[in-house]
Amino acid sequence: DARVTQTPRHKVTEMGQEVTMRCQPILGHNTVFWYRQTMMQGLELLAYFRNRAPLDDSGMPKDRFSAEMPDATLATLKIQPSEPRDSAVYFCASGSTGGFSNQPQHFGDGTRLSIL
Amino acid sequence: SQKIEQNSEALNIQEGKTATLTCNYTNYSPAYLQWYRQDPGRGPVFLLLIRENEKEKRKERLKVTFDTTLKQSLFHITASQPADSATYLCAHQNQAGTALIFGKGTTLSVSS
Numbered sequence: 197d198a199r200v201t202q203t204p205r206h207k208v209t210e211m212g213q214e215v216t217m218r219c220q221p222i223l224g225h226n227t228v229f230w231y232r233q234t235m236m237q238g239l240e241l242l243a244y245f246r247n248r249a250p251l252d253d254s255g256m257p258k259d260r261f262s263a264e265m266p267d268a269t270l271a272t273l274k275i276q277p278s279e280p281r282d283s284a285v286y287f288c289a290s291g292s293t294g295g296f297s298n299q300p301q302h303f304g305d306g307t308r309l310s311i312l
Numbered sequence: 313s314q315k316i317e318q319n320s321e322a323l324n325i326q327e328g329k330t331a332t333l334t335c336n337y338t339n340y341s342p343a344y345l346q347w348y349r350q351d352p353g354r355g356p357v358f359l360l361l362i363r364e365n366e367k368e369k370r371k372e373r374l375k376v377t378f379d380t381t382l383k384q385s386l387f388h389i390t391a392s393q394p395a396d397s398a399t400y401l402c403a404h405q406n407q408a409g410t411a412l413i414f415g416k417g418t419t420l421s422v423s424s
Contacts, residue, residue, distance in 0.1 A: 200355070229412075238416035239356070239401070252411070287355050298344050298363075301412065303355030 198222045202288050202304035210312050214276040217307045219288030220269055228271045229289040229301060230256075230263055239287070245271065278311045285309070315339065318402060318415040325392055325422055333387040333418045335402035342404035345378055345385045350399045350417065359400075360387075392422045 201220040209215060221228050230242040243253035243263040253263060260279070265271045275282055285308050289301040316337045325331050335345065343364050348356035362369045362378045362385065369376050375388040389396050399417040406413050 239414040241411040244411075255411070289355070298361065300346065300358035300361060301356075302358065305353070305355045 198302075200288055200290050200302050200304035202286075202307055204307055205305065206308045206310075208310045208312065209278060211279055212277045213311075214274065215278050215282075215309060215311075217273045217286050217288075217309070219271040219273075219290075219304060221271060221288070221290030222302055223269075225290035225292055225302070226268075227291045227299075228265060229291070230271070230273050231287040231289065231303075233285045233287060233306070242273070242286075278309075280311045283309055283311050316402060316404060316413050316415045318400075318418045320418045321416075322419045322421070325420070327393060327422055327424045329392055331389040331392050331396065331420055331422070333400050333402075333420065335385040335387065335415055337383050337385075337404060340407045341380060341383070344404060345376070346403045346412070347376055347385075347387050348401045348403065348414075350401060356401055356414075389420075392420075394422050394424050396420060397422050 200222055203218045227246050229244040231239050232242055233239045242256045244251055245265050248265040260275055262274045285306040287303050287306045289303040291299045291301045318335050344361055346361045347359045349359055350356040360369055360371055360376045362376045364380050373390045377386045397420055399419045401414050401417045403412050403414045
């Protein structure tokens with residue numbers, strides 16, 4: 197079974213440090229999504245890409261977060277500088293061509309981030 | 313604003329019974345609803361998608377209904393097993409077509 201791969205699975209770092217999370221989408225999928233999951237807010241969309249182009253990052257705090265897709269096999273999410281309120285599980289998902297509603301999204305197992 | 317609510321945070325049932333989970337949405341009528349399963353420490357896994365003109369959809373022991381009048385989807389697991397214990401999330405596209413909105417999930421516990 198093809199899977200979305202995320203690294204690292206866990207990250208603990210101090211406030212102010214840069215954090216980089218990586219995602220390898222399923223080969224052939226042309227849409228990539230970044231989500232953040234917390235107990236309070238549930239799953240929230242941060243950004244998404246289609247054919248490597250960023251289409252929407254309105255869910256992301258622009259001053260400290262950035263998302264890129266340097267190539268079709270790698271998506272990155274960076275936080276600089278990190279803050280304790282960024283502690284959450286960050287998920288990457290990929291999907292095939294289509295809108296949000298009529299295509300399933302395939303999720304990785306997330307990066308559990310703790311900012312001290 | 314659009315909201316999607318799963319009105320039970322937790323549901324406990326006995327093995328063999330049917331579990332019924334509820335998803336309600338407001339302020340917008342989506343054309344599709346999706347259901348996902350999430351196990352602890354793992355990402356959500358897609359289970360089923362139902363279109364607004366499909367009143368009911370089945371996959372093995374799973375059944376999903378979509379009632380556009382009530383603005384509600386029901387997710388049923390028949391002959392439930394302890395292995396069905398997980399958090400179940402419903403989701404639909406927002407009106408602007410820019411995001412998939414997820415409910416916060418219902419955690420199902422099936423005891424033997």
